[in-house]
Amino acid sequence: MKRLGLIVNPVAGIGGRVGLKGSDGREIVVRALALGAVREAPHRAQRALERLARIKDELEIVTCPGEMGADEARACGFAPDVLEGVVGGTPWEQSLPDGVPPTTAADTEAAARAMLAAGIDLLLFAGGDGTARDIFNAVGDRLPSLGVPAGVKIHSAVFATTPAAAGDLTALYLHDRPVAIRLREAEVMDIDEQAFRDGRVSAQLYGYLSVPYERTLVQSAKAGGVAGDALALADIARDVVNGMRQRVLYLLGPGTTTRAIAEKLGLPKTLLGVDAIRDRRLVGTDLSERQALEFVGKNDVTRIVVTVIGGQGHIFGRGNQQLSAAVIRAAGLVNVIVVATQTKLLSLEGRPLLVDTGDDDLDAQLAGYAKVVTGLNERTMYKVAGEGG
Amino acid sequence: MSASAHGSETPKDKVGRLARLRREGGALHDYRAPHWDEPLIMEMGTPGERGVLVPLAEPDVTAAIGAAADYIPEGMARAAAPDLPEISQHQALRHYLRLSQMTLGMDLGSDISEGTCTMKYSPKLHEELIRGHKAADLHPLQDESTMQGLLEIVYACGEYLKTISGMDAITLQPGGGSHAVYTNACVMREYFAARGELPQRNEMITTIFSHPCDAATPMVAGFKVITVMPDENGYPDLEAVKAAVSEKTAGCMITNPEDTGIYNPRIDEYVKVIHDAGGLCFTDQANANGILGVARARDAGFDACHFNLHKTFSSPHGCEGPATGAYLVSDTLAPYLPVPLVTKVGENYHLDYDRPQSIGRVRGFLGNWMGVIRAYAWIRNLGADGLREVAEISVLNNNYLDNLLMAIRGVSRPYAEGHRRLDQVRYSLETLKQETGVGTEDVRGRMIDFGIQSFWMSHHPWVVPEPFTPEPCETYSKADLDEWAAVIKKVSDEAYADAASVKSAPHSSSIARMKRLEALEQPDQWAFTWRAYQRKIKEKR
Structure with missing residues (x-):
């Protein structure tokens, strides 16, 4: 019998409808509830679990007490294995206003760690970017994980598109067609909520969770054989490496696609x-904006290689702020190379790639079309929109 | 319609019920596929068993000319006997008949499901033409003077296709649609090489909704490929095409209508953008059913195009007959066509090899001329008006089916809201999947239970989520369309009522769903031959 870990962040998304742009921190939760916010995450978690009802006899749910999972699981007809004594008991518990759940981010982390120790096949969590971060902090990529979108901020790529889709994917992975589902590294992003409330977006890339995804295997086989993201990444890397010139500096932004390029050269990648x-050698690692600018200044030609970061389609301004407007201007716009698998572009469902460098003029110049490197000798014309202003 | 629901009805009542349903639209077949638990042919037979006993040569013959084996050239004789199954004629016949019974063959059901493929009825008379001795006894090495009849047919068929497309020259040598498209990539490469522009012009533009061979074949021919995504209306993004062209542009290879079924009425503007950049334009007309006699590639400014004589021109598709790709070009590209071309001088037909700028052969002899004979017969039978009627009925059928399908819960038609499609439509079952968990692959599995070929979903990648693409071309009747739509409606209803039963379908086919789909992507698990199968099994152990 497969074991599904379930963690619900009961306050995820609570700040959204009341305009608080997030739900991180106990104070915000209290304010949101005072403003009349309704807790939506439990309901969304149930939407996912309802899709698993048909296989409930072949699935054991391991979860936390109360609203952190057990209530939702029971409401959907499951008899969950509840991890007692792992969560709750935080110092705030005594003095909370009515309706504020006595759980915190620390409980999410503790629960995830307990599930890793208990042994589960997939960790399904309902929450937002903050919850994804907590999961990442606790288990990294040691457990296959999947997010049920229930938060205000969903910048991470670890979430299914809808709660129902999360349920369906879970059923496929654990029951219907386990071998047809692959795991991929998906970005965990989060933005600084306080800055966001002040009108600034400061998104950071925190890491990667190992997330299942469904590919249409019959199709890709018909299309000519061994496809898969690994092959696509290798092809992209080959293309970029083939195009590398002597005495040109290459600044590789964050991400798994750019990592593939470094791997092709036999180099480590942050x-x-x-x-x-430069000249196939690693000359700088984990650069700050200032260091990047110094490198650009010391080289005649600098090319910037970036990929799509997160689920929203950003190529600048999220998770790669080191590659600032000043760095891009110094290198020159023609020297920006965008790389991404076609799967990643299609997952944007027609939405444009986004740039948000904080420099409206530069954003406008970057907008238009990017010739995205999508394979060896393959480019895809893809729309880019500026987010500035 | 389950068997149990009508368990008590008499055969006569059943006939009446089905006839009534058919009149009203929506009779469903209660199909039961035969199932034979057949071993592989290589695992059958008994040592020493034979199908045909070949008589030994008579002693006088052997005395006069020696043993037959002596005539086998050195190095070609096997050292050991081949490892073939030893089996009688009857056993072999029975084996293959059983396998064929387990197949839902194209003449058994309707192939409305096969969008982007134009699966249509192929008149059986055509088979008489190509299997008769006049055609079947021809030898590929015969002198051209002794096969004037075949050359006349190839030449005349080419003339018709030139008229249909508006192009100036043709070759019928390619052995399939993608082969014709590859021929185009080679011809364009040769054109730019002759002009000394090749190292510079190495980028070919295509669109995501064109057939994948429009990207794959230029890549094989050495071009870089730039893919254009659709705009919000489902047309290739014209602004993206403008942003893509440069002094590196060799040309474009695109489909119209695209896989979505959306015809691009401004296609000449796209052609102009490419031409202004110094590139050439090819249109992939594998699916020409909606435009025969209505729109011509040359009139839209294209420099080259192709047709599939299988698909559009009725020659059977896939395993039932070798394919034939007709590749047509303007005068500008004619010098580069493959040799030989079939020409007419006076009353005689010739194979013209004297074409110094040709890219050379792309296939042996005359290619798959059986497809040419079928297409020739089909065109002659229909005439110009008939060809246009094919297009009109195809579009009419598609619109009729579209009205039925769009009324079904869970079905949507992305892009170009309010615009009619031409001869096919790419629909989405995304809503059905979101609401029931039943996706397009699940629906495919269930369709077979009603004796309908599973639908073609989409080329890769899936731009439209949970896609399916029916193409009800001119050979299907209203009753066929009603039945097809009724099957989709039935499966949709089932998905909302009992998703699990759809997800576990098919229930009455000869085989259930393939269990280990992932093996399709793992070359170490493929075996196309018995020898490879044995080797891989051994490696596994």
């Missing part, structure tokens, strides 16, 4: 940072 490569 997954979440910006590295510099």
Whole structure:
């Protein structure tokens, strides 16, 4: 019998409808509830679990007490294995206003760690970017995880498109067609909520969770054989490496696609940072904006290689702020290379790629069409929209 | 319609009920596929068993000319006997008949499901033409003077296709649609090489909704490929095409209508953008059913195009007959066509090899001329008016089916709201999947239970989520269309009522769903031959 871990962040999304742009921190939760916010995450978690009802006899749910999972699981007809004594008991518990759940981010992390220890096949969590971060902090990519979108901020790529889709994917992975589902590294992003409330977006790339995804295997086989993202990444890397010139500096932005380029050269790559490569050698790692600018200043030609970060389609301004407007201007717009698998572009469902460098003029110049490197000798014309202003 | 629901009705009542349903639209077949638990042919037979006993040569013959084996050239004789199954004629016949019974063959059901493929009825008379001795006894090495009849047919068929497309020259040598498209990539490459522009012009533009071969074949021919995504209306993004062209542009290879079924009425503007950049334009007309006698590639400014004589021109598609790709070009590209071309001088037909700028052969002899004979017969039978009627009925059928399908819960038609499609439509079952968990692959599995070929979903990648693409071309009747739509409606209803039963379908087919789909992507698990199968099994152990 497969074991599904379930963690519901009961306050995820609570700040959204009342305009608080997030739900991080106990104070915000209290304010949101005072403003009349309704808790939506439990309901959304149930929407996902309802899709698993048909296989409930072949699935064991391991979860936390109360609203952190057990209530939702029971409401959907499951008899969950509840991890007692792992969560709750935080110092705030005594003095909370009515309706504020006595759980915090620390409880999410503790629960995820307990599930890792208990042994589960998939961790399904309902929440937002903050919850994804908590999961990442606790288990990294050691557990297959999947997010049920229930938060205000959904910048991470670890969430299914809808709660029902999360349920369906879980059923496929654990029951219907386990071998047809692959795991991929998906970005965990989060923005600074306080800055967001002040009108600034400061998104950071925190890391990657190992997330199942469904591919249409019959199709890709018909299309000519061994497809898969791994092959697409290798092709993209080959294309970029083939195009590399002597005495040109290459600034590789964060991400798994750019990591593939470094791997092709046999070089290590800072997954979440910006590295510099020149003449096939690593000349700088995890650069700050200032260091990046210094590198650009010391080289005649600098090319910036970036990929799509997160689920929203950003190529600048989220998770790669080191590659700032000043760095891009210094290198020159013609020297920006965008790389992404076609799968990733299609997952945007027609939405444009986004740039948000904080420099409206530069955003406008970057807008238009990017010739995205999508394979070896393959480009895809893809729309880019500026987010500035 | 389950068997149990009508368990008590008499055969006569059943006939009446089905006839009534058919008149009203929506009779469903209660199909039961035969199932034979057949071993592989290589695992059958008994040592020493034979199908045909070949008589030994008579002693006088052997004395006069020696043993037959002596005539086998050195190095070609096997050292050991081939490892073939030893089996009688009857056993072999029975084996293959059983396998064929387990197949829902194209003449058994309707192939409305096969969008982007134009599966249509192929008149059986055509088979008489190509299997008769006049055609079947021809030898590919015969002198051209002794096969004037075949050359006349190839030449005349080419003339018709030139008229249909508006192009100036043709070859019928390619052995399939993608082969014709590849021929185009080679011809364009040769054109730019002759002009000394090749190293510079190495980028080919295509669109995501064109057939994948429009990207794959230029890549094989050495071009870089730039893919254009659709705009919000489902047309290729014209602004993206403008942003893509440069002094590196060799040309474009695109489909119209695209896989979505949306015809691009401004196609000449796209052609102009490419031409202004110095590139050439090819249109992939594998699916020409909606435009025969209505729109011509040359009139839209294209420099080259192709047709599939299988698909559009009725020659059987896929395993039932080798394919034939007709590749047509303007005068500008004619010098580069493959050799030989069939020409007419006076009353005689010739194979013209004297074409110094040709890209050379793309296939042996005359290619698959059986497809040419079928297409020739089909065109002659229909005439110009008939060809246009094919297009009109195809579009009419598609619109009729569209009205039925769009009324079904869970079905949507992305892009170009309010615009009619031409001969096919790419629909989405995304809503059905979101609301019931039943996706397009699940629906495919259930369709077979009603004796209907599973639908074609989409080329890769899936731009439209949970896609399916029916194409009800001119050979299907109203009753066929009603039945097809009724099957989709039935499965949709089932999905909302009992999703699990759809997800576990098919229930009455000869085989259930393939269990290990992932093996399709793992070359170490493929075996196209018995020898490979044995080797891989052994490696696994």
